[in-house]
Amino acid sequence: MRGVIKGVLAEELQNSLRMKKAYEKALKGLPQGSLAVRKIKGQQYYYLAKRVGGKVKHFYKGKISEEEKRKYEEAKVFRAKYRKLLAQVKKQIRFLRGSLRGKEAI
Amino acid sequence: MEKKQYELCLEILRRFNKADILKHFILIGSWCVLFYKDYFESNDSIKYTAIKTRDIDFLISAPSKIQVNVDIPALLQDLGFMVIFRGQKGYIQLDHPDLILEFLVPEKGRGTNKPYALPQLKVNAVALRFLNFLTDSTIKVKVENFFVAVPHPANFALHKLIIFQRRRNEDKAAKDRSSAVEILKALIEKGEAQTIVKIFASVPSKWQAKIIKGLEAAGEREILNILSA
Numbered sequence: 620m621r622g623v624i625k626g627v628l629a630e631e632l633q634n635s636l637r638m639k640k641a642y643e644k645a646l647k648g649l650p651q652g653s654l655a656v657r658k659i660k661g662q663q664y665y666y667l668a669k670r671v672g673g674k675v676k677h678f679y680k681g682k683i684s685e686e687e688k689r690k691y692e693e694a695k696v697f698r699a700k701y702r703k704l705l706a707q708v709k710k711q712i713r714f715l716r717g718s719l720r721g722k723e724a725i
Numbered sequence: 726m727e728k729k730q731y732e733l734c735l736e737i738l739r740r741f742n743k744a745d746i747l748k749h750f751i752l753i754g755s756w757c758v759l760f761y762k763d764y765f766e767s768n769d770s771i772k773y774t775a776i777k778t779r780d781i782d783f784l785i786s787a788p789s790k791i792q793v794n795v796d797i798p799a800l801l802q803d804l805g806f807m808v809i810f811r812g813q814k815g816y817i818q819l820d821h822p823d824l825i826l827e828f829l830v831p832e833k834g835r836g837t838n839k840p841y842a843l844p845q846l847k848v849n850a851v852a853l854r855f856l857n858f859l860t861d862s863t864i865k866v867k868v869e870n871f872f873v874a875v876p877h878p879a880n881f882a883l884h885k886l887i888i889f890q891r892r893r894n895e896d897k898a899a900k901d902r903s904s905a906v907e908i909l910k911a912l913i914e915k916g917e918a919q920t921i922v923k924i925f926a927s928v929p930s931k932w933q934a935k936i937i938k939g940l941e942a943a944g945e946r947e948i949l950n951i952l953s954a
Contacts, residue, residue, distance in 0.1 A: 626896025634779060638820050641807040696803075704805045708822045 625719060632715040635708050642705040649694045649701075654680075667691075730823045731759070734781060735868065736804065737826070742871040744795045746846070750874065753829070753859055754782040757875040758904060760866045764878060765911045779825045785850060786860040788830055788843055796847045801826070816840045817848045831856040858884050858928065879917065879924045882908040886939040887932055902943055909948050918951050925952050 652669035655677060665688075666677040734756060741747040752760065785791070798808045798819060806819040806826065817840070819826040828850035830841045840849035862877040876884070885905035892898035912921055925933060940949050 623896045623899045626894065627900070630894075630896075631779065634820070634825060635822070637809060638807065638822055641809060641820060645807060700803070700805055704822055711822060 628715055628718050632712065632719065635711045635715060638708045639705065639712065642701050642708065646698065646701050646705070649698055650691060652678075652691075653695050654683075654688065654691045730779070733804065733821065733823050737781070737801065737824070738868055738871070738873055740800055744800060745793055746791060746795050746797075747871065747873065749785055749787070749791050750783040751786065751860060751863055752782070752873050752875050753784045753856075753881070754780055755900075755904065756781045757881065758908070760868070760873060760875050761878055761908070763866060764864065765915060779821075779823060780827065781824050782827050782829055784829045784831075784856055784859060785843070786831060786857070788841070788850070791843075791845050794845045798847055814839055815849070816851055819848070827851065829853055829856060831860065855884060855887055855932075858887075858932075861927075862924065877920075877924075878908050878912055879921045882906075882912070883921070883924060883928070883936055886936045890935060890939055902939060905939070906943055906945055906948070909945075913948070913951065921948075922952060922954070 652667040655666045655668045657664050657666065663682070665680040665683050667680050668675055668677050670676075738747060738752075741750065798806065801819060804821065806821045809818050809820045810816070811818055816827075828843065828846075828848055830850045830852050832852040832854045837852060841852045842849050859876040859880055862880050863874045864877050865872040865874055875881075882905040885901040885908075889898045889901035889905070892901065909921060912918070925936065928936075937949065937952070940952075
């Protein structure tokens with residue numbers, strides 16, 4: 620029979636699995652790629668650096684609006700944040716699964 | 726992990742305070758026990774009383790009094806909180822690896838199993854019975870340069886003794902009972918036995934019976950003697 624602590628851990632595992640799904644979905648929903656800027660004759664031209672088939676490719680975007688720039692910058696910040704949190708959640712899941720495997724009814 | 730959780734909890738409170746909505750919230754659940762540490766300053770063990778899970782609950786006693794519009798999911802998005810819809814009715818909770826945020830309102834009338842909409846906050850809340858008991862008496866604890874409302878420890882403990890018997894989850898029920906008993910003991914040690922008696926006397930007799938039943942199940946003779954004196 621499972622004790623109080625294992626009950627709490629089981630609930631935490633369910634929460635963590637839900638979180639993992641949510642972060643993976645959020646990462647998929649972010650615009651892909653990051654902006655790279657090249658200065659040519661004093662003008663700034665933007666390229667979208669994206670991984671395609673394992674290789675990083677640059678797609679010409681030309682001059683882009685401040686709003687679009689902000690969108691990609693924001694996506695970059697959120698991508699880093701979500702990746703870090705996803706790694707944390709995966710670590711939690713491994714720990715919780717390990718703890719729940721124990722035979723003690725704690 | 727605990728320090729990170731605590732820092733995140735503080736950041737949530739700071740943001741709610743800055744957005745001028747914290748004054749409408751009462752922090753309840755196991756996290757409010759942490760903020761009792763100043764109230765029970767001579768009792769160091771109280772902060773270890775509640776096993777803190779990731780659940781952090783905010784009770785809104787008067788949702789209609791919230792006049793400001795604050796998009797809470799957007800406010801906390803950069804901290805890594807994700808909006809999760811739970812169950813078929815679509816209860817919203819804000820999930821993070823370290824904390825899960827939920828909003829609650831006191832259930833009125835016959836009750837409903839639908840979420841209570843909070844459009845001004847862009848979230849919804851769970852309506853639960855007996856929560857108005859927590860709003861009856863609150864204390865304000867100082868956190869940095871602002872105040873957070875939490876239920877009076879006696880109301881918190883007696884509320885736990887009422888609700889633990891309704892829990893389907895045995896583990897949560899045991900946790901509730903245990904934290905209720907520890908807080909009542911801390912209040913008695915602080916010399917507030919009469920406060921417990923006064924609040925106990927103010928609740929309906931059906932609730933009193935539930936509290937007595939809960940304490941009998943826990944074998945807490947000393948507390949039972951105080952309540953029956």
